[in-house]
Each structure stands twice: as structure tokens, then as C-alpha cells.
Amino acid sequence: xxxxxxxxxxxxxxxxxxxxxxxxxxxxxxxxxxxxxxxxxxxxxxxxxxxxxxxxxxxxxxxxxxxxxxxxxxxxxxxxxxxxxxxxxxxxxxxxxxxxxxxxxxxxxxxxxxxxxxxxxxxxxxxxxxxxxxxxxxxxxxxxxxxxxxxxxxxxxxxxxxxxxxxxxxxxxxxxxxxxxxxxxxxxxxxxxxxxxxxxxxxxxxxxxxxxxxxxxxxxxxxxxxxxxxxxxxxxxxxxxxxxxxxxxxxxxxxxxxxxxxxxxxxxxxxxxxxxxxxxxxxxxxxxxxxxxxxxxxxxx
Amino acid sequence: xxxxxxxxxxxxxxxxxxxxxxxxxxxxxxxxxxxxxxxxxxxxxxxxxxxxxxxxxxxxxxxxxxxxxxxxxxxxxxxxxxxxxxxxxxxxxxxxxxxxxxxxxxxxxxxxxxxxxxxxxxxxxxxxxxxxxxxxxxxxxxxxxxxxxxxxxxxxxxxxxxxxxxxxxxxxxxxxxxxxxxxxxxxxxxxxxxxxxxxxxxxxxxxxxxxxxxxxxxxxxxxxxxxxxxxxxxxxxxxxxxxxxxxxxxxxxxxxxxxxxxxxxxxxxxxxxxxxxxxxxxxxxxxxxxxxxxxxxxxxxxxxxxxxxxxxxxxxx
Numbered sequence: 001x002x003x004x005x006x007x008x009x010x011x012x013x014x015x016x017x018x019x020x021x022x023x024x025x026x027x028x029x030x031x032x033x034x035x036x037x038x039x040x041x042x043x044x045x046x047x048x049x050x051x052x053x054x055x056x057x058x059x060x061x062x063x064x065x066x067x068x069x070x071x072x073x074x075x076x077x078x079x080x081x082x083x084x085x086x087x088x089x090x091x092x093x094x095x096x097x098x099x100x101x102x103x104x105x106x107x108x109x110x111x112x113x114x115x116x117x118x119x120x121x122x123x124x125x126x127x128x129x130x131x132x133x134x135x136x137x138x139x140x141x142x143x144x145x146x147x148x149x150x151x152x153x154x155x156x157x158x159x160x161x162x163x164x165x166x167x168x169x170x171x172x173x174x175x176x177x178x179x180x181x182x183x184x185x186x187x188x189x190x191x192x193x194x195x196x197x198x199x200x201x202x203x204x205x206x207x208x209x210x211x212x213x214x215x216x217x218x219x220x221x222x223x224x225x226x227x228x229x230x231x232x233x234x235x236x237x238x239x240x241x242x243x244x245x246x247x248x249x250x251x252x253x254x255x256x257x258x259x260x261x262x263x264x265x266x267x268x269x270x271x272x273x274x275x276x277x278x279x280x281x282x283x284x285x286x287x288x289x290x291x292x293x294x295x296x297x298x299x300x301x
Numbered sequence: 302x303x304x305x306x307x308x309x310x311x312x313x314x315x316x317x318x319x320x321x322x323x324x325x326x327x328x329x330x331x332x333x334x335x336x337x338x339x340x341x342x343x344x345x346x347x348x349x350x351x352x353x354x355x356x357x358x359x360x361x362x363x364x365x366x367x368x369x370x371x372x373x374x375x376x377x378x379x380x381x382x383x384x385x386x387x388x389x390x391x392x393x394x395x396x397x398x399x400x401x402x403x404x405x406x407x408x409x410x411x412x413x414x415x416x417x418x419x420x421x422x423x424x425x426x427x428x429x430x431x432x433x434x435x436x437x438x439x440x441x442x443x444x445x446x447x448x449x450x451x452x453x454x455x456x457x458x459x460x461x462x463x464x465x466x467x468x469x470x471x472x473x474x475x476x477x478x479x480x481x482x483x484x485x486x487x488x489x490x491x492x493x494x495x496x497x498x499x500x501x502x503x504x505x506x507x508x509x510x511x512x513x514x515x516x517x518x519x520x521x522x523x524x525x526x527x528x529x530x531x532x533x534x535x536x537x538x539x540x541x542x543x544x545x546x547x548x549x550x551x552x553x554x555x556x557x558x559x560x561x562x563x564x565x566x567x568x569x570x571x572x573x574x575x576x577x578x579x580x581x582x583x584x585x586x587x588x589x590x591x592x593x594x595x596x597x598x599x600x601x602x603x604x605x606x607x608x609x610x611x612x613x614x615x616x617x618x
Contacts, residue, residue, distance in 0.1 A: 055515055060441060082441075090517030097515075102508035107327050107530045116526070117516045152326055168516055 002030035003208050004054075004176055008068035009078070010232075011049050015063055023049045025232035026068070029225075031176065034206045036199075038223035038240075040213060040255070046232040047212045051178045053078065054210075055095055056085040072176065091121040094169035096179040100161035100186075104153035110137075110164050111149030114171065121172045136167040141197060159190035163197065170201055177202070178210045183218065195221060216259055220244060228252050331534075334611035335604075341611075344603025351597050354405055355412040362402035364389075367565045371397020382583045391589055394572070395579055404589055407567035411597070414482055414551040414568075419544045421486025426493025427536060429455060433494065434501025434532065435524035438510075452498065459491040467550060471559035478561040485550045489543050496539055500532035507531070534612035541605030545598035552594050569594050 011024040024046040031037045039047050052058050053066050054077055070077040072093065080088070089095075097103040105113060114133040118124040124132055130149065137145035140163040153161055162182060169177060179198065183191035199222055202209045211223055219226055219240065226243045228236040228251065236249040247253045335341045354361070364370065371377040371393035384392040391400035433451040436444035458466070467484035474480040504510065505528055513523050552570025554560055560571055569590040576586035 057511060057515060086517050086519065088517070089515055095512075095515040097508060097512055099508060103512040105509040105513070105527045105531065108526060109326075112526065113513075116513075116518055116522065120517055120519065120522075154327070155325060165512065168512075171516075 003033045003035075003072070004031040004077075004210075005071040006030065006050075006054070006068070007070070009050060009053060009070060010065075010067040011046070011053050011058065012065045012067075013063060014065070023232055024053065027227075027229070027232070027234050028068075029227045029234060029237060031208045031210060033175065033208055034202070035225065036202060036209045036211060036223045038211045038213065038219045038226040039229055040216065040219055040226055041229035042214055042255070045229040047214075047229055048180055050229075051095065051180050051210070051212055054178065055089060055093065056080070056082070057095075087121075090117055090169075090174070091172045092174055093176045093178065094172070094174040096162075096166055096169050096177065096182045098181040098184050100158060100165050101153060103165055104161055106153055109150050109152055110156070114149070114164070114168050117168050117171045132171075133167075136171055137164065140164070140167045140170075140201075141193075142167070158186050159193060162186060162190075162194055166194075166197065166201070170205065170207070173205055174207060176208045176210070178212070180212045181214070182211075183213075183215070191218075198222070216256065228255065331608070331611040335607050338607045338610065340603045341607030344600045344605075344607065347596060347600030348604060351408060351600060352412065355408040358405035358408050362399075362405045364399040364402045366398060366403040366406040366567045368399070369397045370399070373397070382579060382586070384583065384585060392583070392585060394586055395575060395583075400586065400589065403567035403572060404569070404593060407569050407572060407590070408593070410478070410561075410566065410568040411548055411551070411570070411594070414478065414485070415544050415548040415597075415601075418482040418485035418547045418551065419489065419540055421483060422489030422543060422547075423493055423536070423540050425486070426490040427497050429490070430494035430497030430536075431501065431524075431529065434498040434505075435520075435528065437498065437502050438505025438528060439520045439524060448498070452495070455491045455494045458487070459495070463488040464550065464553060467554055468557065468559065471554055476559045476562050481551050481554045481560050484554060484559075485547050488550065489547065492539060492543070493536060497532055497536050500535050501528050504528045504531045535609075538605050538609040538612060541601055541608055545601035545605070548594060548601075549598055 007028050009024055009027040010022065012020055012022045014020040027046065027050055029037065029039075039050060041047055049058070054070055056077060058064050058066060060082075066078050068078065072088075075084070075088070077085070077088070077093070104110070111130065111133055114136060115124070115129040118129045118132055122132075133149055134145040137148055142148050142160055142163050148156065148160070148164075153164075156164065162185075166182075182198065183194050186194060195218060198209065198211075201207065209222075211218065213219060223240050226236075226238060226240055227234045228243075228249065230251045236243070236247065236252045238248070243252065244256070247256055359366075371383070374397070376383050377393060377395070377397040382393055382395055383389070386392065389399050389401065391404065394400050394403065429451055433448045433455075436451075437448035438444075440447065467488050470484040470487055471480045474483065501524075507528075510523060510527055513527055518527075548569075551560070552568075552573060555568055555570030556574040556577075558574065561568060564571060564575075572590040573587055573594075576583070576590070579586050
């Protein structure tokens with residue numbers, strides 16, 4: 001039985017006077033304990049909305065509808081009431097966000113932000129909590145943790161901020177960690193360090209990791225299983241190696257082909273007949289799906 | 302912004318050594334910026350002078366502010382109030398009291414009224430705004446209802462012209478110094494409430510609130526340790542600016558005769574009111590307390606604006 005089993009997840013946003021947007025449309029995937037699962041796709045394909053839906057963090061307003069199921073053990077994360085969700089968040093399932101600066105409270109020292117998680121889920125307070133927080137910072141590779149605990153987010157470098165956020169996320173040894181583009185806001189050398197840290201943490205603690213990214217390099221380096229999302233749907237789901245060796249869906253081919261290469265020259269991907277030469281490149285946004293001709297060269301068959 | 306961050310990053314190790322034990326909070330940095338702002342320095346100089354006078358004014362005063370010596374000495378006659386002289390720098394007032402002494406002693410009550418009434422407005426307003434803001438930002442459907450009710454009450458207060466509201470409160474409670482403080486305070490309640498509520502609602506959408514929620518932190522704690530401290534900056538700025546208007550409004554209420562019924566105790570607004578019949582012959586009687594009020598209000602305003610600049614992240618260079 002998988003640790004997390006997402007079945008037919010759908011999220012729609014309805015707004016009066018505007019067309020209903022189906023951001024996630026029947027997404028299914030599962031995560032085994034200790035496994036690293038990638039959710040890959042371009043901006044707007046529903047990666048982040050999927051993660052927010054799993055965490056129960058989508059705004060609870062009229063117009064936001066979440067369907068399907070996400071079994072985590074015996075609980076359905078999508079149907080659990082808010083009170084139980086608050087206990088689950090941070091303790092069993094935790095999340096790492098994209099922008100480490102804005103995800104930390106600017107006016108509160110790092111230490112307070114780390115210890116509040118420890119106090120909430122592990123009942124640690126006072127000196128014990130501080131010692132544990134320092135230990136956590138140490139584990140995520142922040143040097144001189146005792147001093148850093150007293151500092152404010154703006155005094156830390158970008159990489160260190162993300163490390164601090166990771167420390168908060170793994171503070172209670174969650175069974176499942178969701179990382180939503182954890183390296184996008186960081187520069188390349190720091191990206192590599194953060195990915196290595198995540199890989200080590202996951203290996204040492206047996207935490208399962210859902211890695212949300214648009215970066216195929218990250219996928220190649222980390223994930224056991226990969227789900228390719230496009231326009232709110234999983235278009236291909238495969239183990240890592242077969243995905244890169246023989247992608248089945250044309251969109252996956254396109255995604256792989258969109259990685260710039262030194263030898264391919266400018267615009268090579270756009271001219272490549274394999275993923276629809278002459279079609280305007282999908283730049284940053286998926287158009288409404290019914291209106292979109294599938295970018296499939298096999299369509300004429 | 303980015304160059305500054307780069308510098309902080311580059312100097313991270315270096316500055317960290319200097320800071321030894323404590324981190325530099327955004328507040329510490331804001332005060333550093335205030336100190337570098339020339340108009341803030343002018344404002345603070347004015348305020349220091351004003352507070353000093355308020356504290357030790359009675360000791361500096363050459364005469365008793367209630368001694369009607371001009372009448373006793375027979376220099377005050379209908380239509381003739383002696384102006385400035387070597388003995389009486391600002392002359393006598395209409396009851397033959399030394400104007401300069403009254404100005405010095407009056408500073409204390411003026412400051413007291415300003416501070417107390419601002420504190421009343423700040424406390425009550427922040428309480429209402431804080432509850433409404435937290436409820437609106439985190440409380441779901443029930444929270445939004447609580448917020449609506451509180452804010453409609455505040456809207457009703459705001460709909461009344463402030464001076465009219467103050468006059469009705471003063472009329473209701475009877476003329477006294479406490480009344481003036483309460484009236485002026487109540488008038489500023491809606492301003493603080495709306496400001497804090499708005500800031501808190503805006504902050505509730507912040508990434509760090511989402512991040513804290515994703516870690517299971519309780520809503521009450523998120524409201525108190527995360528949202529509230531991030532929403533205080535505009536409220537503090539407003540408090541400084543309100544001090545200025547509170548002094549002017551208190552003066553206006555005194556001027557209308559709704560202030561301290563013991564008219565022998567000097568207060569700038571009251572002195573202004575007393576000077577009214579003599580504007581033709583002795584404009585100085587009105588000008589000096591008015592200048593006092595204006596300069597003090599200017600001091601608070603300068604400081605408030607500097608604080609606003611220092612705390613506004615958008616203006617940070």
C-alpha cells in the first residue's frame with residue numbers, strides 16, 4: 001500500500017463573470033514510503049495547485065472546488081476537517097516553498113520560527129527547544145547555528161534561508177515532504193547544494209519526497225518516479241530511466257527537447273518537427289485545454 | 302534593494318562578528334534610517350524641547366501662571382493689555398497673568414492630552430482592528446462575519462465628522478480634561494482600527510503565513526507572532542501623526558469651551574480661546590499659543606513621516 005495515493009484529483013476555480021478554470025483535471029499518482037516522486041511540467045500546468053490541494057492550503061472560498069481523493073494512510077487529505085489537517089501539517093506532511101525569503105517572517109528571528117514547530121508538534125519549549133532547533137540547523141548545514149537562531153531572515157543568504165525552511169519542514173520527521181520548486185529562487189551552485197541536502201535528508205530519514213519542478217536536471221538527479229503534467233493532467237508517468245531514454249508522450253519529448261543545448265543553435269527546439277514545428281512555442285502558460293490542439297504529431301493517425 | 306542584499310551577503314561574516322550575540326531586527330534598522338534623516342532630526346529636536354518644557358516648564362516659569370498680577374498692579378485696563386516688556390517677555394494676558402509663564406506651564410497639559418488621547422485611540426482601535434483583521438484573514442466564514450460586524454461599527458464612527466463627534470461626546474460627558482482626552486481618543490479609533498485591519502488582511506496572504514500554516518502552526522499564534530508584528534508599522538506611523546492632530550483637536554475642544562472647566566490652569570487651546578476677544582488689540586495673545594501648537598504638531602508630523610519612510614519597504618534603497 002503506497003504512502004500517498006492520489007486518485008482523480010481535480011481543482012477548479014470559478015469566478016462570477018469568468019469562465020471556470022480547471023487547474024488540475026483528474027491527476028492520479030502514488031508515492032511509496034521513502035520514494036522520491038517528481039511532478040514535472042511547465043508553468044501553469046497545475047503542479048503547485050496539486051501540492052496546495054494535498055496540504056489543504058487552497059483558500060476555502062466559494063468557487064474553489066477540490067475533487068478526487070488523496071489517501072495518506074487511512075485519512076483522505078482532501079476530505080479531512082481543518083482541525084485534523086492542522087495536526088497533520090508539519091507533523092506527518094510538510095512542505096518546502098519556492099521563495100525562501102518571502103516564506104520566512106521578516107520581523108521574527110529564525111529561532112522563534114523553528115522552535116514554534118517544535119512546540120506545536122513535539123511539545124518542546126524553552127532551552128530544550130532551542131537546543132533541538134540548533135541541532136536541526138546544524139543538520140541542514142547551517143554553520144554556527146546558535147548565533148543564526150538569533151538572527152533575522154534578511155541577515156541570512158538565500159541558500160541559508162532555504163536551509164532554515166527545510167529545517168523547519170523536517171523538524172518533526174514527517175513521512176511525506178512536498179517540495180514546490182525548492183531551488184527555483186536560488187543560484188546554480190546553491191541549487192546543487194540544496195538538492196544534495198534534500199537527497200541526503202530523504203535517504204537518511206526514509207521520508208518520501210514529492211519534488212515539484214520544471215527543471216529536468218533536478219528530475220534526472222533525484223527522482224525515482226516521474227509524473228509529467230500538462231494542462232492539469234498527468235500525460236506520462238514512468239520510472240526515471242525509461243522516461244529519459246524513451247519518452248512515450250510527445251509532450252514529454254517536447255519537454256526534454258526544450259532543454260537548451262550548446263550544439264543545437266537558436267530556436268532548434270521550435271523548428272524540430274518532432275514537437276510541432278511552426279506552432280508557437282508554449283511560452284509560460286497553458287492555454288485553455290479544449291481550445292488547444294494537442295501538440296501531438298501522432299494526431300493525424 | 303538587491304545591491305544592499307548583496308552587500309549584506311558579502312559582508313555577512315564580517316558584520317556578524319560585530320553584531321556578536323543579537324540579530325539586527327528590521328526595527329533596529331528602521332531606527333538607524335530615521336537617525337540619518339535630517340527632517341526626522343529636526344522633528345525630534347522639536348519634540349525633545351517640547352517634552353523638556355512639559356516636564357520642567359513650571360520650574361522655568363518666571364512667575365506663577367495663575368497670579369493675576371497685572372490687575373493687582375493696575376496695568377490692565379479695558380482696551381489696554383500691556384505687550385512684551387523686559388519683565389514680561391510675552392506681556393500679560395487679559396487677566397493680568399504672565400503670558401510667557403502660562404505658555405511654559407501649559408505645555409504639560411497639552412502634551413498630556415495629546416499622548417493620553419492617542420493612547421486611547423490606539424488601544425481601542427488596535428483591539429478592534431486586530432480582532433477584525435485576524436478574523437478576516439484566518440477565521441473562515443465565521444471570521445468574515447465577525448470582521449463585517451466590527452468594521453460596520455467602525456464605519457459608522459468614521460461617517461461622523463470628527464469634531465462633531467468629539468463635541469457630542471464632550472457634551473454627553475460634561476466638560477472636563479478627561480472628556481477632552483476621551484473625545485479626541487474616540488475620534489481616532491476608526492482610523493487605527495481600519496489601518497491595522499487592512500494591514501493584517503494584506504499580510505494574511507503572505508507567503509510566510511502560508512508557510513507557517515503548512516507547518517501546522519495554530520491560527521492564534523500565526524495571528525499574534527506572524528501577522529500582527531508585520532502589520533504594526535503603519536499603525537505606529539499613524540500614532541505619531543495622530544499625536545499632532547490630537548493636540549490640535551484638543552485645543553479646538555478647549556477653544557469651544559468643552560475642556561477643563563478650571564480655566565485658571567493654562568492650556569494652549571484654552572489660551573487661544575481666551576485670546577479671541579482681544580485679537581484686534583493684542584494679537585500676540587493668540588499668536589504665541591498657536592505657534593506653540595503648530596510647532597509641536599510639526600515636530601510630530603516630521604517624525605511620523607520619517608518613520609513612515611523608514612518602515613516602508615518600498616522606499617528602502
